[in-house]
Amino acid sequence: MEQFKHVGVIGRLGSAEVVETLKRLKKFLLSEGVHVILDKPLADVLPGHGLQVCSHNMMGEVCDLVVVIGGDGSMLAAARALARYRVPVLGINRGRLGFLTDIHPDEIEQRVGEVLAGKYIMESRFLLQAVVKRQGQPIGQSDALNDVVLHPGKVARMIEFEVYIEGQFVYSQRADGLIISTPTGSTGYSLSGGGPIMHPKLDAIVVVPMFPHTLTSRPLVVDGNTEIKIAISGHNTTYPQVICDGQVHIPASPSDTITVAKKPQRLKLIHPLNHNYYEVCRRKLGWGNRLGEG
Structure with missing residues (x-):
């Protein structure tokens, strides 16, 4: 498993929830001794952050992992920018559906912590x-x-x-x-x-x-x-x-x-260990549960 010591963060602008999640993620990553790098537009909404700032392209060159805070639209934009660099991407969902950004904001410490510890699923998407x-x-x-x-x-x-x-x-x-x-x-x-x-x-x-x-x-x-x-x-x-x-x-x-x-070049997409594609489909598309389940 890859070791993630330099983590970039990209987020959807215009959302107070994204800023709230960014602050929580920043605090956790720094507590884990990770070097955190912010995307420039995101850094502008977090004055006094004290972190390194760079463009999407530079982030692809210097980061071991990029975390996207937002919805699937944010992940799509990140994928187009970062796939060429083959840097793994992890999504924290602050959107609606969240097929690609599958970590809940309340699970940051647990799920991102597992990823930093090498406990994750890596998918390759073309x-x-x-x-x-x-x-x-x-x-x-x-x-x-x-x-x-x-x-x-x-x-x-x-x-x-x-x-x-x-x-x-x-x-x-x-x-x-x-x-x-x-x-x-x-x-x-x-x-x-x-x-x-x-x-x-x-x-x-x-x-x-x-x-x-x-x-x-x-x-x-x-x-x-x-x-x-x-x-x-x-x-x-x-x-x-x-x-x-x-x-x-x-x-x-x-x-x-x-x-x-x-x-x-393909996108390297990271999921937490509890990721289940069919469970995501059931939840996001309204498929039926097992008989007898509420």
């Missing part, structure tokens, strides 16, 4: 790379831990596009858009669009049409090493957007292409 090209030249790109979505933007109008997998034509489509999701993202937007839940250990990608103009179009699960290309029809009057993790927006135009493939 990200997607999306590249938007115009006349063969890249005009925008981003990574995504959850999903890459072709979306009509502010206009409620269908998009015409073609889908190619590993260079082979799959179908042409008229739909509100398309969701390309990792297993991590399969419990998010993809699920809302009718996609399957995929266990995080699966090496697979799901392609989910959004309100397709056909009764026979269904989600398609492909190998995780597959390259997917979307060709936006030149006949479109809509100028759609490519959205990564619901956070990064890349404007696209008719005749543009979007290429989506697995990113070489």
Whole structure:
């Protein structure tokens, strides 16, 4: 197990609960003799902290572990920034669902203490790379831990596009858009669009049409090493957007292409020893308990 002596902390801004949790985490980490490093935006809301401050990129280079205080959105942003550095990431939930940030704030001393003692589960999650090209030249790109979505933007109008997998034509489509999701993202937007839940250990990608103009179009699960290309029809009057993790927006135009493939670097995600994926699904998605349980 890795030893964590230099711990970075990233948090969601604009939340008094995050600041409260940050103070508690800081106090505990310092009591354990850990060198604590704050993300600069987070440091600005904690005057007089007396800690080292650095950017996301520098944090990836100097930290053994990064703790994210917030919700899944905070973890998604951290994953895109830190995956390239292969630094492990641990989440303390101050959001709503908390599929990725699974330590409760009241359990900081116990659960973070276990992680520092080498008692944890390490998962490897892959990200997607999306590249938007115009006349063969890249005009925008981003990574995504959850999903890459072709979306009509502010206009409620269908998009015409073609889908190619590993260079082979799959179908042409008229739909509100398309969701390309990792297993991590399969419990998010993809699920809302009718996609399957995929266990995080699966090496697979799901392609989910959004309100397709056909009764026979269904989600398609492909190998995780597959390259997917979307060709936006030149006949479109809509100028759609490519959205990564619901956070990064890349404007696209008719005749543009979007290429989506697995990113070489993976996210190292840490869970406490009591982590149970199916229990998380039961709790977050409202699945039924065992018969006889309240």
